[in-house]
Amino acid sequence: MTEPVTVLDPTAEAIPTQRSLNPRPSGLHGLTVGLLDISKPRGDVFLDRIEEGLTAQGAKVRRYAKPTFTKPAPVDLRHEIAAQCDAVIEALAD
């Protein structure tokens, strides 16, 4: 019988903090909804239509944009959205 082989862990050995999503709002009337454009072509076209729909439902809309779609949203932008909005929609487009 062969001896068991011990191998070293190649991973970061990190256990990510689990965070749950906020509960889904029952309606949008009176809520502030952030629309985050990731800065891909025609993201604004898509979000303009979303904004029309949200406004019609009585939501207040705030628009945001990432500096570039190739990088994660800067921490300050994420905090800004979290502080100013009740919900957020992130939009891809092409």
Next chain:
Amino acid sequence: MYDRGWSDGLPLVAPTRERVLRMLEGTSRSGDEIVALMPPNLVECTVEKVAVNAVMAGCRPEYLPVVLASLEAICSDEFNMHGILATTMGVGPVLVVNGPIATQIGMNSGVNVLGQGNRANATIGRAVQLVVRNVGGGAPGGIDRATHGSMSKLGFCFAEDEVGSPWTTLAEDRGFDRSQGVVTAFCGEGPRILLDQQSRSAESLIRMLAEGLLASVSPRTVMAMDGLLVLSPEHMARFSDAGWDRPRFMEELGKLLLVETDTILAGAGGIDEGLPEGLGGLTLPKFRPGGLLVVHAGGPAGLFSAIIGGWVNGPMGSEPTSREIIR
């Protein structure tokens, strides 16, 4: 190890304590030294973790400094490994090694340079990708959303043929000394062949190269994506025979890589993809200044060169990034 999700799909070398310790002998750096914040999870990655993954990839200890320098390059903000991993485009870090270390560790810069068969070329690039996967947490289907992917996501590393080149090296062109070991990370796809078997003059071949390069990524992109051209020795001979050095080559090529934007506007030729109408009437270079990297590598016979198309460039995407290799 497969079941734990540690593999890129190929068999791994078991990273036993003995093998990892032997791997760490390949560097003067301490095992607990932080090499980089590894995307996408932005985890502090130690030299030891790199060594574990280098063992799994099949590296020899003397390759470890190249793996470490490569990781430093790709984890820089300007290279933007997070975005390169996440993008739907099939791009990854293409690693070009310059300096005496390439020969000393047995890297291939000649026959089948971009292909299989050389342990250093094959395992250095693989080790880098395994670190991104295992330490950074970036795996296909997770943060990695590539539509097709490419070999550059498995591991793509080669050395420039410096001895056979009459030109300055890529690293020299980027401000390093010829005696330094340097790795340059370029965000690119797999190589595509550019065939020209009939040009006997520099003036003819450069026109052919330009035609091929104009189609890099898409004939409709200008200045937005970089490129890497790998000139073969037989193609290089056309230019060296004519007395062209690297600056002359780049100057002549630049003249041929100008695009009349009217020809690539959205809708031109019945194709919806293209530049917005407001950019019509201009003459723009295919590549931004410094956006085309040129290296010399390949076997002694064969009238081909290779084009490796890039990705979104500059601060909006990825910047080619060089780091000195420290042993």
